[in-house]
Amino acid sequence: xxxxxxxxxxxxxxxxxxxxxxxxxxxxxxxxxxxxxxxxxxxxxxxxxxxxxxxxxxxxxxxxxxxxxxxxxxxxxxxxxxxxxxxxxxxxxxxxxxxxxxxxxxxxxxxxxxxxxxxxxxxxxxxxxxxxxxxxxxxxxxxxxxxxxxxxxxxxxxxxxxxxxxxxxxxxxxxxxxxxxxxxxxxxxxxxxxxxxxxxxxxxxxxxxxxxxxxxxxxxx
Amino acid sequence: xxxxxxxxxxxxxxxxxxxxxxxxxxxxxxxxxxxxxxxxxxxxxxxxxxxxxxxxxxxxxxxxxxxxxxxxxxxxxxxxxxxxxxxxxxxxxxxxxxxxxxxxxxxxxxxxxxxxxxxxxxxxxxxxxxxxxxxxxxxxxxxxxxxxxxxxxxxxxxxxxxxxxxxxxxxxxxxxxxxxxxxxxxxxxxxxxxxxxxxxxxxxxxxxxxxxxxxxxxxxxxxxxx
Numbered sequence: 001x002x003x004x005x006x007x008x009x010x011x012x013x014x015x016x017x018x019x020x021x022x023x024x025x026x027x028x029x030x031x032x033x034x035x036x037x038x039x040x041x042x043x044x045x046x047x048x049x050x051x052x053x054x055x056x057x058x059x060x061x062x063x064x065x066x067x068x069x070x071x072x073x074x075x076x077x078x079x080x081x082x083x084x085x086x087x088x089x090x091x092x093x094x095x096x097x098x099x100x101x102x103x104x105x106x107x108x109x110x111x112x113x114x115x116x117x118x119x120x121x122x123x124x125x126x127x128x129x130x131x132x133x134x135x136x137x138x139x140x141x142x143x144x145x146x147x148x149x150x151x152x153x154x155x156x157x158x159x160x161x162x163x164x165x166x167x168x169x170x171x172x173x174x175x176x177x178x179x180x181x182x183x184x185x186x187x188x189x190x191x192x193x194x195x196x197x198x199x200x201x202x203x204x205x206x207x208x209x210x211x212x213x214x215x216x217x218x219x220x221x
Numbered sequence: 222x223x224x225x226x227x228x229x230x231x232x233x234x235x236x237x238x239x240x241x242x243x244x245x246x247x248x249x250x251x252x253x254x255x256x257x258x259x260x261x262x263x264x265x266x267x268x269x270x271x272x273x274x275x276x277x278x279x280x281x282x283x284x285x286x287x288x289x290x291x292x293x294x295x296x297x298x299x300x301x302x303x304x305x306x307x308x309x310x311x312x313x314x315x316x317x318x319x320x321x322x323x324x325x326x327x328x329x330x331x332x333x334x335x336x337x338x339x340x341x342x343x344x345x346x347x348x349x350x351x352x353x354x355x356x357x358x359x360x361x362x363x364x365x366x367x368x369x370x371x372x373x374x375x376x377x378x379x380x381x382x383x384x385x386x387x388x389x390x391x392x393x394x395x396x397x398x399x400x401x402x403x404x405x406x407x408x409x410x411x412x413x414x415x416x417x418x419x420x421x422x423x424x425x426x427x428x429x430x431x432x433x434x435x436x437x438x439x440x441x442x443x444x445x446x447x
Binding site for chain 2: 069
C-alpha cells in the first residue's frame with residue numbers, strides 16, 4: 001500500500017517526532033496563556049494608561065509580523081546579545097510570545113462578551129473590583145473564549161512544523177529526512193499531511209469535550 | 222553596533238526588491254483562494270445534504286494541513302506524479318488551496334445573514350441557481366465579508382515567509398540571505414518585521430474601520446433577519 005510501509009518502517013522516529021511537535025505546542029500554549037492572561041487583565045482592568053499602550057503595541061507587533069521572522073529572530077539573532085538557546089527553547093519561546101498576542105485577543109473578546117450588568121451586579125453585592133473580576137467576570141468570560149483557545153492550540157500544532165528550520169527534530173523535520181533518504185517524497189508528505197490532519201482532528205475533538213464539560217446551560221446567550 | 226547597521230545598508234535594496242515578490246505571491250494566493258472559496262460556497266449551498274457534508278469534510282481536511290507540508294507536497298511530491306512546478310507557482314498554489322478552504326468558511330459564516338427569501342424570490346423572477354447566486358446572494362455575502370477577507374489577506378501576506386522553505390526569493394528569504402552575508406540576523410530581520418508590520422497594521426486598521434461601517438449600514442440583517 002502506498003506510503004503505509006513508510007509509516008511501518010519509521011513509526012518509532014515519527015512517534016518521537018510527534019511527541020516533540022505536541023510538546024512544543026503544549027509548552028508554548030501554556031506559557032502563551034499565562035502571558036496572555038496578564039496582558040488581558042492589564043488591557044481590560046488596569047487603570048494606568050502606559051501599560052495598556054505597551055500591551056497593545058506588543059499585541060499588534062506580534063500579530064503583524066510572520067511567525068517565521070519571530071522564530072528566526074529568537075534563534076539566530078539572540079546569540080548576538082550573548083543568549084544561546086537550544087532549538088527547543090527557542091521554538092517554545094517564539095511560539096509562546098506569538099501565541100500570547102493571539103490568545104490575549106481571544107481572552108479579551110471572551111471577557112468583553114460578559115455583560116457589564118454582571119460586573120455592576122457583583123459590585124452592588126459588595127464584591128471588590130478584583131473580587132468581581134475573579135469570581136464573576138473570569139469564570140464566564142473564560143468559558144466564552146474556550147473555543148477560540150482550542151482553535152489556537154490546533155493552529156499552534158500545525159505551525160510547530162516551522163520549528164524544523166531551527167533544527168528541532170519534530171514531525172516535519174523527521175519527515176523531510178525520511179523523504180530525502182528514501183526518495184519517496186510524495187508518499188512521505190502525504191502520510192505527513194494525514195498525520196497532521198488526524199492529530200489536529202483529535203485535538204479539536206478533545207477541546208470540544210473540554211468545552212462541553214465547562215458548559216453551563218443558560219449562562220451565555 | 223553602528224558598524225553592523227552600516228554593513229546592512231548596501232543590502233537594503235535586495236530586501237526591498239523582494240517585497241514585490243511577497244506582494245505578488247500573496248495576491249496570487251489570495252485570488253486563487255477567493256475563486257476556490259466562492260466555488261465551494263456555491264457548490265455547498267446548492268447541493269444536497271450528502272454532497273454538502275462531503276464538501277465540509279474536504280474543507281476540514283484541507284484546513285488541517287500545515288502550509289509548510291502543503292508546499293512540500295506540491296513542490297517535492299507532485300514531480301512524482303509527472304508534473305514539475307516552479308517554486309513560485311507551487312507556493313501560490315499551496316497558499317491558494319489553503320486560503321480557499323478558509324475563505325469558504327468566511328463566506329459560509331456570513332451566508333445566514335442573507336435571508337433565504339431573497340434566494341426564493343430570485344428563483345421566482347426566473348433567475349437560474351447560478352444567476353441568483355452570482356447576482357443576488359454572493360454580492361451581499363461579499364460585502365459583509367470584506368473585513369474578514371482583508372484579515373485573511375494579511376495572514377497570507379505573513380505566510381508568504383513560509384515559501385522560504387521551497388526557495389522562493391520573497392522578502393523573508395532575501396532577508397535571511399542578507400543576514401548570512403553580513404553575518405548578523407538582527408537588523409535584516411528587524412527591517413523586514415517593520416515592513417510586514419506596516420502593511421499588516423494598516424490593513425487591519427482598514428478592516429476594523431470597514432467592519433464598523435459595513436455592519437452599520439446593513440439593512441437586511443436588521444430588518445428582515447437571517
